[in-house]
Amino acid sequence: MFKSICKISSRMAPSACRTMLARPVMANSILAQRFYSANLSQDQISQRVIDVIKAFDKNSPSIANKQISSDTQFHKDLGLDSLDTVELLVAIEEEFDIEIPDKVADDLRSVGETVNYIASNPDAN
Amino acid sequence: MSKRVVVTGLGCVTPLGRTLNESWRNLLSSKNGLTPITSLPDYEKEYKPREKSIPSTITVGKIPEDFHDKESAISKLLFTGQDERRTSSFIKLAVRTTYEALQHAGLLRPNEININTSLCNLDHFGCLIGSGIGSIQDIYQTSLQFHNDNKKVNPYFVPKILTNMAAGNVSIKFNLKGLSHSVSTACATGNNSIGDAFNFIRLGMQDICVAGASETSLHPLSLAGFIRAKSITTNGISRPFDTERSGFVLGEGCGMLVMESLEHAQRRKANIICEIVGYGLSSDACHITSPPADGNGAKRAIEMALKMAHLKPSDVDYVNAHATSTLLGDKAECLAITSALLPGRPESKPLYISSNKGAIGHLLGAAGAVESVFTICSLRDDMIPHTLNLKNILHLENDESDRLYFVRDKPIEKANPKYALCNSFGFGGINTSLLFKKWEKI
Numbered sequence: 001m002f003k004s005i006c007k008i009s010s011r012m013a014p015s016a017c018r019t020m021l022a023r024p025v026m027a028n029s030i031l032a033q034r035f036y037s038a039n040l041s042q043d044q045i046s047q048r049v050i051d052v053i054k055a056f057d058k059n060s061p062s063i064a065n066k067q068i069s070s071d072t073q074f075h076k077d078l079g080l081d082s083l084d085t086v087e088l089l090v091a092i093e094e095e096f097d098i099e100i101p102d103k104v105a106d107d108l109r110s111v112g113e114t115v116n117y118i119a120s121n122p123d124a125n
Numbered sequence: 126m127s128k129r130v131v132v133t134g135l136g137c138v139t140p141l142g143r144t145l146n147e148s149w150r151n152l153l154s155s156k157n158g159l160t161p162i163t164s165l166p167d168y169e170k171e172y173k174p175r176e177k178s179i180p181s182t183i184t185v186g187k188i189p190e191d192f193h194d195k196e197s198a199i200s201k202l203l204f205t206g207q208d209e210r211r212t213s214s215f216i217k218l219a220v221r222t223t224y225e226a227l228q229h230a231g232l233l234r235p236n237e238i239n240i241n242t243s244l245c246n247l248d249h250f251g252c253l254i255g256s257g258i259g260s261i262q263d264i265y266q267t268s269l270q271f272h273n274d275n276k277k278v279n280p281y282f283v284p285k286i287l288t289n290m291a292a293g294n295v296s297i298k299f300n301l302k303g304l305s306h307s308v309s310t311a312c313a314t315g316n317n318s319i320g321d322a323f324n325f326i327r328l329g330m331q332d333i334c335v336a337g338a339s340e341t342s343l344h345p346l347s348l349a350g351f352i353r354a355k356s357i358t359t360n361g362i363s364r365p366f367d368t369e370r371s372g373f374v375l376g377e378g379c380g381m382l383v384m385e386s387l388e389h390a391q392r393r394k395a396n397i398i399c400e401i402v403g404y405g406l407s408s409d410a411c412h413i414t415s416p417p418a419d420g421n422g423a424k425r426a427i428e429m430a431l432k433m434a435h436l437k438p439s440d441v442d443y444v445n446a447h448a449t450s451t452l453l454g455d456k457a458e459c460l461a462i463t464s465a466l467l468p469g470r471p472e473s474k475p476l477y478i479s480s481n482k483g484a485i486g487h488l489l490g491a492a493g494a495v496e497s498v499f500t501i502c503s504l505r506d507d508m509i510p511h512t513l514n515l516k517n518i519l520h521l522e523n524d525e526s527d528r529l530y531f532v533r534d535k536p537i538e539k540a541n542p543k544y545a546l547c548n549s550f551g552f553g554g555i556n557t558s559l560l561f562k563k564w565e566k567i
Contacts, residue, residue: 057206057207058206059206059209060205060206060207063206082280083280084207084210086280087210087279087280087281090279093277
């Protein structure tokens with residue numbers, strides 16, 4: 001999981017990857033989830049989705065300064081257009097090691113909808 | 126009656142510099158812009174394993190590394206995170222060089238990217254930017270991931286690789302709502318962009334345009350391809366017109382012009398740099414990569430440009446030649462120049478000729494755009510740049526090479542050139558010639 005965030009962030013800005021590594025508390029909690037829990041809680045999923053979004057475009061004021069919650073919509077609140085949303089969902093797929101079918105992906109418009117889908121996917125880890 | 130067309134802004138990035146001033150200064154002071162591939166940061170990873178296809182002795186014309194620095198003030202001004210994601214390098218070069226040209230033309234306020242609409246109507250502001258290859262890096266990477274890893278294709282893949290996306294992104298960035306145009310005519314792309322803009326303005330279809338070309342095709346695959354096509358020198362030295370020339374050196378860069386009708390420029394009190402008076406084109410209809418030995422295609426392009434300008438061959442003072450440092454190409458071009466421009470020329474009037482490619486290599490699609498910018502600077506500054514690495518001048522069977530003044534060793538000052546040609550020729554047998562006139566205040 002860490003790898004995927006770093007990969008995304010390094011594509012966006014080289015410093016983002018280091019920022020992530022400099023947060024040991026979060027790193028430990030994620031490792032803990034990985035090793036001790038196959039079933040992820042909504043909160044855990046939500047936090048990781050938000051981390052992916054933050055790493056996706058750390059320079060965009062509409063993302064960096066935003067309080068992201070489950071109600072946050074990709075287009076309306078984050079200013080992402082359809083191409084950005086497709087790319088963001090690819091990053092989320094890599095993060096949770098899942099494949100979101102195109103038909104489902106087309107209907108995911110908010111953080112909450114995405115979290116619900118991941119929670120319903122038995123492959124997510 | 127067709128309109129007169131003038132140039133009011135210039136910009137470029139080349140292996141010699143990040144801006145026009147830096148590139149032009151380095152060109153005049155004999156700087157060599159070419160780098161051995163062995164000193165590229167990705168040499169060990171990308172080039173060395175393919176040494177069979179890409180000999181370690183070759184050089185490339187790479188633009189300064191820090192040009193791409195995402196943290197620089199200019200990058201932050203021009204590119205959002207979204208732009209960084211969805212554009213490729215040839216597009217970013219075009220955006221940044223356009224910014225330089227628009228600023229030079231006095232159309233932007235400092236540190237702003239909005240064009241001052243009291244000076245021009247954006248509905249009649251055209252954008253003509255071409256590229257020879259587009260983003261070969263993205264095509265290569267995506268092909269590998271798609272084929273080997275069965276990965277989902279990035280949604281930005283298509284918008285990153287299309288050659289017209291430089292024009293598309295520049296139009297969006299600067300809100301240019303006139304025509305959006307992009308030719309891809311291999312190494313003649315830049316000249317065609319400028320020539321087409323010239324025609325659109327002449328015909329009154331646009332008041333003002335940015336026109337140029339951008340190329341960032343330095344990649345192991347393109348290098349290997351050009352080497353197999355017998356185009357690239359394996360000794361790393363670009364020496365146009367020299368008896369020992371053995372192929373070109375691949376380079377990257379971008380050149381951009383702001384062009385407008387004379388009346389439009391005068392109305393907004395623009396600083397006029399030169400006038401464009403002629404544009405000629407022809408096809409060799411001969412061979413996919415080689416010109417006819419006598420250069421008759423290039424000759425016809427030059428003659429068309431002269432005819433459009435109602436000029437005699439002897440009126441031309443300087444030719445900024447295409448001359449890429451290939452065995453056949455340089456010679457065919459010299460023959461074209463002698464047969465098109467020497468007849469009727471008094472002994473006392475020299476015809477200066479030089480090629481910028483000794484110093485910057487061959488920028489493919491961007492060659493004509495960057496070299497047009499340098500040609501215009503030659504007229505503006507009364508300074509004809511020399512051909513780097515030219516020692517022994519090639520010999521022509523018609524013995525007329527003696528009548529051409531090959532500029533070498535150092536620039537020619539105070540020759541007071543009034544008319545200058547810029548040639549660009551491309552694979553597929555395309556020949557283009559642009560004719561520029563020194564601006565004299567009316």
